[in-house]
Amino acid sequence: MVGYSDHKDDVLRRLRRIEGQVRGLQRMVGEEAYCIDVLTQISAATKALQSVALELLGEHLSHCVQDALRTGGPEADSKVREARDAIERLVRS
Amino acid sequence: MVGYSDHKDDVLRRLRRIEGQVRGLQRMVGEEAYCIDVLTQISAATKALQSVALELLGEHLSHCVQDALRTGGPEADSKVREARDAIERLVRS
Amino acid sequence: MVGYSDHKDDVLRRLRRIEGQVRGLQRMVGEEAYCIDVLTQISAATKALQSVALELLGEHLSHCVQDALRTGGPEADSKVREARDAIERLVRS
Amino acid sequence: MVGYSDHKDDVLRRLRRIEGQVRGLQRMVGEEAYCIDVLTQISAATKALQSVALELLGEHLSHCVQDALRTGGPEADSKVREARDAIERLVRS
Numbered sequence: 001m002v003g004y005s006d007h008k009d010d011v012l013r014r015l016r017r018i019e020g021q022v023r024g025l026q027r028m029v030g031e032e033a034y035c036i037d038v039l040t041q042i043s044a045a046t047k048a049l050q051s052v053a054l055e056l057l058g059e060h061l062s063h064c065v066q067d068a069l070r071t072g073g074p075e076a077d078s079k080v081r082e083a084r085d086a087i088e089r090l091v092r093s
Numbered sequence: 094m095v096g097y098s099d100h101k102d103d104v105l106r107r108l109r110r111i112e113g114q115v116r117g118l119q120r121m122v123g124e125e126a127y128c129i130d131v132l133t134q135i136s137a138a139t140k141a142l143q144s145v146a147l148e149l150l151g152e153h154l155s156h157c158v159q160d161a162l163r164t165g166g167p168e169a170d171s172k173v174r175e176a177r178d179a180i181e182r183l184v185r186s
Numbered sequence: 187m188v189g190y191s192d193h194k195d196d197v198l199r200r201l202r203r204i205e206g207q208v209r210g211l212q213r214m215v216g217e218e219a220y221c222i223d224v225l226t227q228i229s230a231a232t233k234a235l236q237s238v239a240l241e242l243l244g245e246h247l248s249h250c251v252q253d254a255l256r257t258g259g260p261e262a263d264s265k266v267r268e269a270r271d272a273i274e275r276l277v278r279s
Numbered sequence: 280m281v282g283y284s285d286h287k288d289d290v291l292r293r294l295r296r297i298e299g300q301v302r303g304l305q306r307m308v309g310e311e312a313y314c315i316d317v318l319t320q321i322s323a324a325t326k327a328l329q330s331v332a333l334e335l336l337g338e339h340l341s342h343c344v345q346d347a348l349r350t351g352g353p354e355a356d357s358k359v360r361e362a363r364d365a366i367e368r369l370v371r372s
Contacts, residue, residue, distance in 0.1 A: 002218045002219070002220065002221055003221050004215070004218075004221060004224075005218065008215060008216075008218070011215050012212055012215055012216065015208060015211050015212045015215065016212065018208050019205060019208045019209060019212070022201060022204050022205045022208055023205060025201050026198055026201045026202065026205070029190070029194060029197050029198055029201065030194075030198065032188045032190075032191065032194070033188070034188065035188055035189050035190060035242050035243075035245070035246040035249075036246070036268055036269070036272050038242055039239055039242060039243060039246075039272040039275070039276065040272065040275060042235050042236075042238060042239045042242075042276075043239070043272075043275040043276055043278075043279040044279075045235055046232055046235050046236060046239075046276075046279040047279045049228050049231055049232050049235070050184055050185075050228075050232060050279070052228060053184075053225055053228045053229070053232075054177065054180065054181050054184065056221050056224055056225060056228075057177065057180065057221075057225060058173065058174070058177035059221070060221040060222070060225075061154065061173045061176060061177065062169070062170065062173045063221075064158065065157065065158055065161050065166060065169045065172075065173060066166075066169070068158050068161060068162055069161055069162065069165070069166045069169070072162070073158060073159075073162045076155070076158045076159070076162070077155065079158075080151065080154045080155045080158060081151070082222055083154060083222070084147065084150065084151035084154065086222050086225040086226065086229075087147065087150065087180055087183075088147050089225070089226060089229040090180075090184050090225065090228075090229055090232075091143055091146075091147065091183050091184055092143075092229075092371065093229040093230075093232040093233045093236065095311045095312070095313065095314055096314050097308070097311075097314060097317075098311065101308060101309075101311070104308050105305055105308055105309065108301060108304050108305045108308065109305065111301050112298060112301045112302060112305070115294060115297050115298045115301055115328075116298060118294050119291055119294045119295065119298070122283070122287060122290050122291055122294065123287075123291065125281045125283075125284065125287070126281070127281065128281055128282050128283060128335050128336075128338070128339040128342075129339070129361055129362070129365050131283075131335055132332055132335060132336060132339075132365040132368070132369065133365065133368060135328050135329075135331060135332045135335075135369075136332070136365075136368040136369055136371075136372040137372075138328055139325055139328050139329060139332075139369075139372040140372045142321050142324055142325050142328070143321075143325060143372070145321060146318055146321045146322070146325075149314050149317055149318060149321075150314075150318060152314070153314040153315070153318075156314075175315055176315070179315050179318040179319065179322075182318070182319060182322040183318065183321075183322055183325075185278065185322075186322040186323075186325040186326045186329070236370055236371075239370075240363065240366065240367050240370065243363065243366065244359065244360070244363035247340065247359045247362060247363065248355070248356065248359045250344065251343065251344055251347050251352060251355045251358075251359060252352075252355070254344050254347060254348055255347055255348065255351070255352045255355070258348070259344060259345075259348045262341070262344045262345070262348070263341065265344075266337065266340045266341045266344060267337070269340060270333065270336065270337035270340065273333065273336065273366055273369075274333050276366075276370050277329055277332075277333065277369050277370055278329075
């Protein structure tokens with residue numbers, strides 16, 4: 001059981017859609033589509049990935065708080081640090 | 094008392110440094126410095142701002158978990174949603 | 187002929203690799219991998235996409251300058267504006 | 280004479296506004312404002328900085344093309360590479 005269990009199907013559906021976008025990018029490049037149009041599609045795929053990440057992160061944070069409430073929070077500090085590092089990677093990417 | 098109380102002096106010191114960077118940018122533009130050098134400085138100031146944001150966010154998340162543990166978490170859901178939205182604004186900016 | 191013609195194979199190879207990363211993400215989510223690990227992979231795929239975008243953009247800018255030199259630049263202004271807008275979409279995504 | 284000469288006053292005005300935002304941030308932190316509100320302001324200042332960067336970059340690219348047209352482009356390659364690196368720093372920050 002992980003934080004995103006309830007939303008697994010939705011997350012998978014969004015990832016499959018992103019896979020389709022990346023395959024569409026290959027088709028565009030194969031057909032030598034105009035560079036700016038390729039860039040627009042890359043921005044769209046990037047946004048879709050970031051959006052899945054934010055969804056997962058929200059679920060994860062909510063799960064962490066629930067865990068802390070259930071267990072009294074012995075691991076809360078390390079969990080928060082871990083989440084903070086993941087957020088940093090997202091902001092920097 | 095807010096989440097970053099313990100780090101207030103450090104956060105203020107970093108913000109004053111960023112203020113200095115932005116004043117340095119004005120000096121560069123006033124003296125018509127080379128555009129690429131101005132852009133490099135803007136990237137540095139942006140990174141410094143993001144870094145303060147990540148520090149505050151880490152403190153905030155840790156505080157939220159502690160609050161939830163103390164109060165039994167009646168507000169935990171709305172707090173997590175609020176943090177998630179703030180992270181989204183950071184990722185998108 | 188587009189700006190990235192010379193690098194088409196390299197760009198396609200990188201996009202196929204990103205497609206593999208997105209399929210790997212689906213596998214991870216299907217197996218309920220730990221959320222933070224999923225987020226790390228999303229950051230990696232996002233970075234790889236941004237990196238392809240920067241490569242294409244570099245080729246495109248260089249092509250625009252060459253075009254301007256060949257044609258005397260009647261379209262240079264609209265091309266620069268178009269590139270600027272594409273950069274904005276990248277920075278904001 | 281640099282690429283942004285015509286817009287110098289506008290750029291300076293925007294940078295002074297950003298300086299004010301950063302001073303406002305110091306005031307908020309000094310008064311221990313709610314963390315999420317501080318983060319919202321940081322996102323606003325970051326966006327304003329990125330927006331100045333995009334403005335300068337647009338001017339710079341347009342200037343580079345004009346320079347290439349005037350001089351026949353001996354430096355065009357190194358200028359494009361330089362711009363590409365600056366864009367990378369912006370995207371990554």
